[in-house]
Amino acid sequence: MSANRYVPAAQNVAQTIPGILAEQGLNPLISRFVLTETERGNAWLFVVMDDSILESLGSYAAPSMLSKISTILHGHPVIFSNSFGLRYAVLLSPSKYPPEASPTFQFSDHG
Secondary structure, three states: OOHHHHHHHHHHHHHHHHHHHHHOOOOOEEEEEEEEEEEOOOOEEEEEEEEEHHHHHHHHHHHHHHHHHHHHHOOOOOOEEOOOOEEEEEEEEOOOOOOOHOOOOOOOOOO
């Protein structure tokens, strides 16, 4: 499977998220974007954040922030993870999971 068909959507997200963060008074300290597709065909864009956002981690990961990002991105699901680094995960493809089998992500208090 190739995530290439999601490159335009990924580029749109990559151009939009820094502005969303800045509008909320947050520094858009993004170190890179990673586009990938799972074996099930779900395309995810990972927005990898710089570790210096740790000082205000709660603001970046707040449910209201995730909801705002999702809304501006036309309903694409957005998840924040601080396990093994800090990142937003944006589902670009229609979900291949039935609602009761949605993926879960492990969250931790350390990076």
